[in-house]
Amino acid sequence: MGSDKGKAKPSLWEPVRLGGLLLRNRTVMPAMGTGYASVGGEVTPRLTAYLRTRAEGGVGLIITEVMAVHPLGKGFASELGIYDDSFLPGLSELARAVKGAGAAVAAQLHHAGRETFPQVIGDQPVAPSPIPSRAMGQMPRALTREEIGELVSRYADAGRRAREAGFDAVEIHGAHGYLVNQFLSPYSNRRDDEYGGDASGRFRFAREVVRAVKEGAGRDFPVIFRFSASEDVKGGYDLDYLLPLLPLLVQDGVDAFHVSRGVYDSPGNPTCPGLHHPEGINVEHAARVKEAVGVPVIVVGKLHDTRLAEEVVASGHADMVAFGRQHLADPHFLAKAMEGRHEDIRPCLSCNQGCIERLMFEFRSVTCTVNPDCGNEWRLVRGTRGRKGPFLVLGAGPAGLQAAITLREGGAEVRVVEREDEPGGQLRAASRPPHKEPYRRWVDWAVRRLEGLGVRVEAGRSSWRDALPEEDWEGVVAACGSEPVIPSLPGVELSHNLEAREVLLEHVRPGKRVLVVGAGLVGMETADYLLARGHEVTVVEEAETPPVSPLTSHGYYLHRRLRDEARLLLGARVIKVTASGAVIRRVGCVEEEVEADSVVWAVGSVPRREPLQAAAELGLKAESAGDAVEPRRLLEAVHEGAAAARALLYPEEAEEEGRG
Numbered sequence: 001m002g003s004d005k006g007k008a009k010p011s012l013w014e015p016v017r018l019g020g021l022l023l024r025n026r027t028v029m030p031a032m033g034t035g036y037a038s039v040g041g042e043v044t045p046r047l048t049a050y051l052r053t054r055a056e057g058g059v060g061l062i063i064t065e066v067m068a069v070h071p072l073g074k075g076f077a078s079e080l081g082i083y084d085d086s087f088l089p090g091l092s093e094l095a096r097a098v099k100g101a102g103a104a105v106a107a108q109l110h111h112a113g114r115e116t117f118p119q120v121i122g123d124q125p126v127a128p129s130p131i132p133s134r135a136m137g138q139m140p141r142a143l144t145r146e147e148i149g150e151l152v153s154r155y156a157d158a159g160r161r162a163r164e165a166g167f168d169a170v171e172i173h174g175a176h177g178y179l180v181n182q183f184l185s186p187y188s189n190r191r192d193d194e195y196g197g198d199a200s201g202r203f204r205f206a207r208e209v210v211r212a213v214k215e216g217a218g219r220d221f222p223v224i225f226r227f228s229a230s231e232d233v234k235g236g237y238d239l240d241y242l243l244p245l246l247p248l249l250v251q252d253g254v255d256a257f258h259v260s261r262g263v264y265d266s267p268g269n270p271t272c273p274g275l276h277h278p279e280g281i282n283v284e285h286a287a288r289v290k291e292a293v294g295v296p297v298i299v300v301g302k303l304h305d306t307r308l309a310e311e312v313v314a315s316g317h318a319d320m321v322a323f324g325r326q327h328l329a330d331p332h333f334l335a336k337a338m339e340g341r342h343e344d345i346r347p348c349l350s351c352n353q354g355c356i357e358r359l360m361f362e363f364r365s366v367t368c369t370v371n372p373d374c375g376n377e378w379r380l381v382r383g384t385r386g387r388k389g390p391f392l393v394l395g396a397g398p399a400g401l402q403a404a405i406t407l408r409e410g411g412a413e414v415r416v417v418e419r420e421d422e423p424g425g426q427l428r429a430a431s432r433p434p435h436k437e438p439y440r441r442w443v444d445w446a447v448r449r450l451e452g453l454g455v456r457v458e459a460g461r462s463s464w465r466d467a468l469p470e471e472d473w474e475g476v477v478a479a480c481g482s483e484p485v486i487p488s489l490p491g492v493e494l495s496h497n498l499e500a501r502e503v504l505l506e507h508v509r510p511g512k513r514v515l516v517v518g519a520g521l522v523g524m525e526t527a528d529y530l531l532a533r534g535h536e537v538t539v540v541e542e543a544e545t546p547p548v549s550p551l552t553s554h555g556y557y558l559h560r561r562l563r564d565e566a567r568l569l570l571g572a573r574v575i576k577v578t579a580s581g582a583v584i585r586r587v588g589c590v591e592e593e594v595e596a597d598s599v600v601w602a603v604g605s606v607p608r609r610e611p612l613q614a615a616a617e618l619g620l621k622a623e624s625a626g627d628a629v630e631p632r633r634l635l636e637a638v639h640e641g642a643a644a645a646r647a648l649l650y651p652e653e654a655e656e657e658g659r660g
Contacts, residue, residue: 009314012306013338016060016319018296019222019255021168023060023104023320026313027334030258030300030322031063031108031171031226032355033076035365036375041068041081043090048097049378054327055101058334060320062103063171063224063258064094066110069158070151072121073111073179076359082107082158091165099166106169106224107162109155109213113179114140114188115264128182128189128196128205135177135264148195148205151179155209156216159223169222169255172209176228176271177263180206184227184245187236187263203245207252214253224298225249226258229285232266239285246293258298258322259286267556272325272356273302274553275349275435280308287317298322304329304348306337325355328368344452346370346445349438353635357552369635370442372402372642386649389413393477394464394611396457397425398634399626400479401446402641407477408453410649415471416450417461423447425481426627427634429504433525434532435557439634464611468618475621475648478612479641482605482627491577500526500602511597512536515582517574520547523602524558527566530600537566538594540584544571574599605631623647 010016016026036047055062067082068074074081081087091107098105114127115136126147127140143151155172162170174180182188183205189196195204206225213223230238246257261282262270273281279302286299300322303309309321326333330346337345347370354369368374389412393404396418407414422428424443431440447457461467464480484499486492500522502508512535516527519541527537539562541547546568550559562568571587581596607628615622623644626637646653 010316010319012310012313012321016296018061018169018224020220021104021222024102025058025060026320027058027060027309028298028300028320028322029054029059029062029103029327030324031065031173032324032328033065033079033359033366034375035076035078035359037078037080039077041074041079042087043080043094046375046378048094050375051094052097052101053331053377055098055103055105057327057332058338059103059323059327061106061169062098063106063108066108066173067158069109069111069154072123072126073113073116074121075110075112075116075178076363077120078365079110082109082161083154085161088161088165091161091167095166099168104168106171106222107158107165107167108171108173108226109158109162110173111151111179113182114138115177127179128191131188131190133177133188133263133265142191145193145195152205152208152212156212159213159215159217159221163217163221169224170213170217171224171226171258172206172213174206174225174227175258175260177231177265180209181228181263184242185231185237185263187231187233199241199244203248206245207248210249210252210254219253222255223253224256224258225254226260228261228263228271229259229282229289230261232262232270236263236266239288243288243292246289250293250295254295256296256298256320257289257293258300259289259318260300261285269356269553269556270301272352272553273350274352274557275438276553276557277302277350279303279305280312283312283317290316290318296320300324302350304350306334307342325350325368328355328366328374329371343445343448346449347438347441349442351438351634352553353633361549361551367635367639369633370638372406372639386410386412387474387651389474390415390471391475391477391645391648392417392467392471392473393479394467395425395479395481395626395628396420396423396459397479397481397626398427398443398446398637399628399641399644400425400477401443401450402638403477403479403625403645404455405446405449405453406642406645407649408450408455410645412649414455415458415467416455417458417464417467419460419462419464419480421460423457423459426501429501430525430634432504433529436525465614468614468620473620475623476611476615477641477644477648478615478622478624478628479626479644480608480611480628482607482631484601484605485603486601487603489574489576491582494577494579496596496598497577498598498600500600503600504529510535510600513581513595513597514538514600515540515594515596515598516600516602517582518602518604519543519568519570520602520604524548524562526600526602528558528561531561531565537562538569538596539566540569540572540574540594542571542573544587546570607631621648621651
């Protein structure tokens with residue numbers, strides 16, 4: 001390689017060419033499934049408003065979520081369609097909206113292959129070979145040569161439609177275990193014909209698809225190829241296997257590569273890296289790809305901070321950086337970063353609660369844990385129609401902080417009182433386990449946001465009752481959280497019984513050997529916290545199956561951590577605490593004494609409902625939010641805080657606006 005001495009380093013904020021397309025900067029919003037399309041696959045006002053808002057935030061290129069090139073290729077019921085000309089009017093409207101807001105737009109062409117369900121497509125899924133994925137568990141049938149040829153033609157037609165609809169480029173989805181990826185990989189392709197057998201055969205389908213799209217859309221129409229640089233699963237490929245394919249794809253017409261990682265069978269889901277994955281998880285892979293190809297390289301994967309992205313581009317590891325979930329958390333973060341207002345950016349937590357896990361496990365349209373406006377852009381209440389207050393918010397946990405932000409952004413006067421000495425509520429403890437520091441950063445952001453709006457949290461108000469008669473409140477948000485529960489059992493009065501949140505906040509210090517009671521998120525995260533500090537940990541859980549799913553990124557990490565470094569006893573109930581530990585009863589009425597220096601309880605909480613009742617008794621309009629309704633996740637707390645505020649600001653629209 002030649003010397004770079006004297007050459008100016010590229011900047012994230014400068015233009016870049018993708019084939020013949022000039023982008024205003026090197027930032028990308030990658031494809032993320034939303035569930036905002038209609039069940040028939042049509043573009044909706046909700047989807048259009050969502051993408052237009054992100055385009056207004058300053059991004060250079062928006063890649064739409066997956067678009068099915070064949071009706072049997074849909075991965076979920078409301079996936080966009082591009083397999084028929086009838087979709088063109090809606091797709092054209094979408095492209096116009098994004099481009100009108102200043103960004104370029106690419107259509108992502110997709111076929112799920114075996115990564116779908118018969119209930120979604122009305123037929124048996126198809127794949128290179130009759131091998132089910134572990135994630136979906138659906139037995140596919142092998143595609144015939146004739147069907148493969150038809151699918152290649154479908155990709156060509158989809159490329160033509162994308163151009164006719166006014167898109168600037170297309171991206172072929174060859175990552176994450178979908179059909180193109182399935183053909184590429186020995187993990188999923190066991191064919192012995194010309195589409196399998198060896199690497200050259202497995203590469204054939206991807207190459208034919210690229211050439212077909214170029215033929216359908218035109219040789220001058222930019223094509224991006226997104227791929228998983230490694231599958232991170234036993235029997236899957238790594239980057240060394242795939243590198244020889246990439247120059248061939250350039251010959252076939254690829255104008256840029258988009259480097260991702262993993263398939264949905266990969267442990268811990270690196271396709272959407274969570275709390276425990278490192279930042280910039282794919283940067284090293286992208287750098288190797290860039291050395292092997294002569295076209296631009298986009299890197300994606302837990303790159304939320306533009307300052308880190310600027311380093312990636314300046315170092316030459318990639319030409320463009322894709323910011324996914326950060327676009328959900330704050331659609332205007334790029335504009336803020338360009339102005340140097342990094343502290344004003346609402347941070348993505350990489351929690352995955354509102355986005356990928358909501359779509360995959362709850363079968364609901366996505367939102368964002370920390371941004372209740374995400375997905376609601378098309379119906380947001382704006383202007384001066386709201387009531388002006390004053391409003392009182394009781395509690396400065398996540399529900400209370402978000403309620404206050406929503407009220408103040410709506411133009412109302414608001415006061416926030418908090419009985420603890422600092423704001424944050426349950427997040428003060430929840431941010432203490434390893435890798436959960438982003439939760440604290442959200443609290444800091446929320447407090448800064450309120451201060452910027454002229455509201456200071458009145459902390460250390462030991463009695464919320466004193467605040468109720470202080471003014472003529474137009475409404476009250478009761479967000480006083482919940483109280484932890486310790487069951488009434490023999491021995492719970494002993495001094496070595498501790499409560500999990502008190503342990504996490506270091507108000508109390510457990511002994512060397514710790515028995516954690518409860519394997520929900522609080523219990524498992526407390527165990528993780530204690531293991532990181534050198535304690536010997538046993539976790540007991542009454543349920544026979546873990547309350548925390550090992551299928552999520554966070555859940556996988558916690559289960560692996562306890563499996564490797566602790567003892568997890570399921571189907572076990574504490575019946576008595578003793579001076580030396582506790583007696584547990586396991587399935588079959590088998591009793592066992594577990595020796596422990598401390599017993600840490602993490603068995604749930606009960607809502608504090610007295611503030612809501614007291615406000616109602618005074619004749620005040622009151623709304624409850626967060627753990628004061630029912631102890632649950634951060635997602636529910638933030639969204640209920642916003643909904644409670646909107647119900648007070650716009651009572652006539654509360655029914656339509658909904659609560660979540």
